[in-house]
Amino acid sequence: MASPTEENYLKALFNLANSQGEITLSELASRLQVSLPTANSMVKSLQKSQWVNYEKYKPLTLTAEGQLLAASIIRKHRLTELFLVHVMKFGWEEVHEVAEQIEHIHSPKFFERMDEMLGHPAADPHGSPIPGLDGKLQQQSYVPLSSVLPGQKVELLALSNSSAEFLEFLNSRGLSLGLTLTVISTERFDHSMVVSYTDHPREALSGKVCERLLVCVQTAASAAH
Amino acid sequence: MASPTEENYLKALFNLANSQGEITLSELASRLQVSLPTANSMVKSLQKSQWVNYEKYKPLTLTAEGQLLAASIIRKHRLTELFLVHVMKFGWEEVHEVAEQIEHIHSPKFFERMDEMLGHPAADPHGSPIPGLDGKLQQQSYVPLSSVLPGQKVELLALSNSSAEFLEFLNSRGLSLGLTLTVISTERFDHSMVVSYTDHPREALSGKVCERLLVCVQTAASAAH
DNA sequence: TTATAAAGTTAGATTAATCTAACAAATTTG
DNA sequence: CAAATTTGTTAGATTAATCTAACTTTATAA
Numbered sequence: 001m002a003s004p005t006e007e008n009y010l011k012a013l014f015n016l017a018n019s020q021g022e023i024t025l026s027e028l029a030s031r032l033q034v035s036l037p038t039a040n041s042m043v044k045s046l047q048k049s050q051w052v053n054y055e056k057y058k059p060l061t062l063t064a065e066g067q068l069l070a071a072s073i074i075r076k077h078r079l080t081e082l083f084l085v086h087v088m089k090f091g092w093e094e095v096h097e098v099a100e101q102i103e104h105i106h107s108p109k110f111f112e113r114m115d116e117m118l119g120h121p122a123a124d125p126h127g128s129p130i131p132g133l134d135g136k137l138q139q140q141s142y143v144p145l146s147s148v149l150p151g152q153k154v155e156l157l158a159l160s161n162s163s164a165e166f167l168e169f170l171n172s173r174g175l176s177l178g179l180t181l182t183v184i185s186t187e188r189f190d191h192s193m194v195v196s197y198t199d200h201p202r203e204a205l206s207g208k209v210c211e212r213l214l215v216c217v218q219t220a221a222s223a224a225h
Numbered sequence: 226m227a228s229p230t231e232e233n234y235l236k237a238l239f240n241l242a243n244s245q246g247e248i249t250l251s252e253l254a255s256r257l258q259v260s261l262p263t264a265n266s267m268v269k270s271l272q273k274s275q276w277v278n279y280e281k282y283k284p285l286t287l288t289a290e291g292q293l294l295a296a297s298i299i300r301k302h303r304l305t306e307l308f309l310v311h312v313m314k315f316g317w318e319e320v321h322e323v324a325e326q327i328e329h330i331h332s333p334k335f336f337e338r339m340d341e342m343l344g345h346p347a348a349d350p351h352g353s354p355i356p357g358l359d360g361k362l363q364q365q366s367y368v369p370l371s372s373v374l375p376g377q378k379v380e381l382l383a384l385s386n387s388s389a390e391f392l393e394f395l396n397s398r399g400l401s402l403g404l405t406l407t408v409i410s411t412e413r414f415d416h417s418m419v420v421s422y423t424d425h426p427r428e429a430l431s432g433k434v435c436e437r438l439l440v441c442v443q444t445a446a447s448a449a450h
Numbered sequence: 451t452t453a454t455a456a457a458g459t460t461a462g463a464t465t466a467a468t469c470t471a472a473c474a475a476a477t478t479t480g
Numbered sequence: 481c482a483a484a485t486t487t488g489t490t491a492g493a494t495t496a497a498t499c500t501a502a503c504t505t506t507a508t509a510a
Contacts, residue, residue: 088338098332107323113313
């Protein structure tokens with residue numbers, strides 16, 4: 001069983017690998033705010049547990065087992081964030097710190113219940129995908145609403161930025177995550193768009209707003225569900 | 226800030242004090258499943274943090290600060306148990322282990338939200354009181370329904386035993402925590418009772434059931450709310 | 451009331467996670 | 481390509497939480 005500290009190292013390695021490919025010790029150390037020798041000795045001990053492939057002076061990689069474990073922690077983190085926001089009415093800005101703690105709770109059931117209560121979400125509110133139980137990251141296929149062509153139906157799934165004001169604005173227009181939007185027209189002039197959705201047959205959104213709304217173009221598969 | 230380990234020592238001391246008065250080192254050690262020297266050195270370090278009064282060979286006591294901290298951890302534990310059962314639909318038997326972990330989460334808001342969502346409960350499902358934010362234990366005034374006289378109005382607040390079968394039985398009769406019951410009559414013969422409550426003007430409950438239902442006799446104050 | 455048992459203490463070792471100082475390897479660059 | 485810089489490693493120390501072994505104090509009881 002990994003300690004919370006070890007779990008943080010695995011998480012950092014997973015995130016670095018998914019954004020940079022090659023992982024160096026110093027990147028790991030600076031990400032975790034520890035000294036190089038500390039990271040070095042921890043990496044050796046993670047190797048002993050078969051979670052990390054380590055050779056002197058070589059870049060670091062996670063083993064298959066390490067990836068699975070890391071993904072499960074990130075899954076717990078992102079589920080927690082969503083749970084705090086949607087079930088417990090936290091603000092987006094407040095959730096990270098708490099989620100950093102709750103992600104280390106050992107209880108499959110606790111997180112499966114969160115998952116159920118949230119309706120098995122595929123991504124967190126910032127558009128970062130939530131790994132499945134198999135540790136696989138569904139590749140995110142979000143695009144900003146601003147890049148969608150007129151006539152298309154899309155699902156609003158995430159926000160690229162979620163300040164309190166922006167959220168209030170969305171509330172005032174009846175916009176919430178999960179909603180299906182149909183693009184009616186776009187305006188070359190200022191990149192504003194007119195869209196329709198539940199109870200809103202014609203709503204104009206500024207270009208700035210459209211860039212911040214992350215959507216998924218509906219496929220046959222996603223529409224069927 | 227107390228580590229999770231220190232918090233467990235404080236919690237054990239609080240619980241022992243509330244059930245035994247005098248606390249000896251060996252009681253503490255055996256409660257926490259650690260050796261005497263381990264408990265001894267931890268107690269010294271808790272003394273340094275001003276949470277425990279310690280003198281060689283003397284019984285242990287918590288300082289005022291220590292009591293407050295211990296009560297806050299127990300509060301978090303019991304709120305978590307209730308939250309897991311009522312919001313996340315865990316079974317009573319499953320919650321303890323998870324609550325032992327979650328009680329160490331540092332986030333006042335997280336637990337205040339639980340408290341709100343649960344309607345500021347005064348006791349956990351086993352009738353153990355939940356300390357308030359001030360660390361005070363409201364003295365529990367629960368009595369088994371079986372000891373209530375006919376004509377009295379009571380509030381169902383806890384269960385002395387909560388097996389799955391018992392809970393199913395309660396569900397089948399529309400009985401849930403928080404409900405107000407009026408005792409219509411009691412039967413000398415088998416200690417069964419007839420009570421009325423929402424949508425159930427006349428329900429007979431066996432003596433066994435009545436012993437397991439913990440209720441609070443309504444006062445003017447509690448009824449007003 | 452002294453001998454034995456129980457409870458508490460001290461000393462010293464271990465493991466995990468961290469650090470600084472000193473050194474070595476690899477990489478960058480003049 | 482050799483010098484300088486960056487990166488990685490080793491050695492050795494520290495703190496928290498734990499242990500066993502040995503010893504002391506307090507309590508029990510013959």
